[in-house]
Amino acid sequence: MTDDLAALRDETLAKVEAAGDLAALDAVRVAALGKNGAVTALMKGLGAVAPEQRKERGAALNALKDAIAAALDARRAALEDAALDARLAAERLDITLPPRPAPEGLIHPISRTIEEIVAIFGAMGFTVAEGPDIEDDWLNFGALNIPAHHPARQDHDTFYMPGRTPEGREKVLRTHTSPVQIRAMLNRPPPIRVIAPGRTYRADHDATHSPMFHQVEGLAIGRDITLAHLKGCIVDFLRAFFGIPDLPVRFRSSYFPFTEPSMEVDIGWNRRTGELGRGGDWLEILGSGMVHPKVLEAGGVDHTEWQGFAFGMGIERVAMLKHGITDLRPFYESDIRWLRATGFRPEDVASLATGLN
Structure with a gap:
C-alpha cells in the first residue's frame, strides 16, 4: 500500500x-x-x-x-x-418497591344483589338451583299450568328458537326461572328448598324493561308447609334485604296459573320521595303463592302428600329500589363511569342480618 x-x-x-x-x-x-x-x-x-x-x-x-x-x-x-x-x-425498575396505585375493578350491582339474595335465603336453608337458558315450551309453560291460549306464550312476548327438542317440543328462551323449579322437583325427592337466580328473556324494552333481565324464583316443598311459612319467609327476606326492620309488607290476592292461592306482595314507600318504609303508599315488589297441585304433579310430586310455596321477583327491580337507580338501561350499557358510581368493592360486606329471626 x-x-x-x-x-x-x-x-x-x-x-x-x-x-x-x-x-x-x-x-x-x-x-x-x-x-x-x-x-x-x-x-x-x-x-x-x-x-x-x-x-x-x-x-x-x-x-x-x-x-x-x-x-x-x-x-x-x-x-x-x-x-x-x-x-x-x-430505565431500571426497582421491583422491590410497592406498585403504583391502579384502578380496582368493582362488582356490578346485579352481581352484588344476587349475592345478597343468595346469602339471605341461604341463611333460611335454601340452596341454589340452576337450569339452561334455552328451555322447551313444556317446562317453561305447560308444566307450570300455563295454558296454550295464554298471552305469555305468544310471539310478541316470548322468543321462540328454531328447531325442536328430541321430544318434539318447541324451544324458547326461558321467560322466567320457574322451569328450574320443575327440574328440581323432577331431579330430587322432597322435601325441597331451592332458589333459582338467573337470566330470563322477554320481548320488551324501555326504561323499566329489558329483553334480557334477571329473576330469582323460590320453591319450598314439605309435608306441613303452609301459607304462614310463605308469609314469614317473604317478610323476613324483604326486611333483611332492604335493611328496614319494620318495613311494612302486605299480601294482596292475585292470580298466577302456577299457584293457588296466589298473592302479590307490596312494601310500604313514599310515592313522592321514593323512600321505602315510609309515606303510607304501597309498591308491588314480587309475586307468590302456594304451589298449584297440577304443578306438583308435573314435577312428579304427589300433591296429596306434599305441598309447598313459591315466589319470584325481578333482581333488577329490587336492586333499583334499594340503590335509588331510576333507569334500567345503564345496567347493560357497559359505561365504566356508571359502574364506578354504582359498583361495589369486593371487600365491602353488606349487612344482611337485619330482620332475620
Whole structure:
C-alpha cells in the first residue's frame, strides 16, 4: 500500500475510534466512503493510473475500503451496545418497591344483589338451583299450568328458537326461572328448598324493561308447609334485604296459573320521595303463592302428600329500589363511569342480618 493510502487509512481509523456517538461515526463514513468521500474519489481516479500500475493500485484501494468498513462496523456495534447499556441503566425498575396505585375493578350491582339474595335465603336453608337458558315450551309453560291460549306464550312476548327438542317440543328462551323449579322437583325427592337466580328473556324494552333481565324464583316443598311459612319467609327476606326492620309488607290476592292461592306482595314507600318504609303508599315488589297441585304433579310430586310455596321477583327491580337507580338501561350499557358510581368493592360486606329471626 502506497504512503498516501496508508496515511489516509491511519487518519480515517483514528477518526472512527474517536467517534463518540452514531451520528459522529456516520459522518466519518460519509467522509471516507460516501458518494463524494476520499476513498470513493480515489476509486474513481483509477482510470488515470498507468495500466501497469492499475491492478496493484486497485487492490490496495479495495484493501483500504475493507479495512475502513470493518472498523466502522466494529465501532458501530460498540456504540450501540453502550447506548443500550445506558438506556437499561436509566430505565431500571426497582421491583422491590410497592406498585403504583391502579384502578380496582368493582362488582356490578346485579352481581352484588344476587349475592345478597343468595346469602339471605341461604341463611333460611335454601340452596341454589340452576337450569339452561334455552328451555322447551313444556317446562317453561305447560308444566307450570300455563295454558296454550295464554298471552305469555305468544310471539310478541316470548322468543321462540328454531328447531325442536328430541321430544318434539318447541324451544324458547326461558321467560322466567320457574322451569328450574320443575327440574328440581323432577331431579330430587322432597322435601325441597331451592332458589333459582338467573337470566330470563322477554320481548320488551324501555326504561323499566329489558329483553334480557334477571329473576330469582323460590320453591319450598314439605309435608306441613303452609301459607304462614310463605308469609314469614317473604317478610323476613324483604326486611333483611332492604335493611328496614319494620318495613311494612302486605299480601294482596292475585292470580298466577302456577299457584293457588296466589298473592302479590307490596312494601310500604313514599310515592313522592321514593323512600321505602315510609309515606303510607304501597309498591308491588314480587309475586307468590302456594304451589298449584297440577304443578306438583308435573314435577312428579304427589300433591296429596306434599305441598309447598313459591315466589319470584325481578333482581333488577329490587336492586333499583334499594340503590335509588331510576333507569334500567345503564345496567347493560357497559359505561365504566356508571359502574364506578354504582359498583361495589369486593371487600365491602353488606349487612344482611337485619330482620332475620
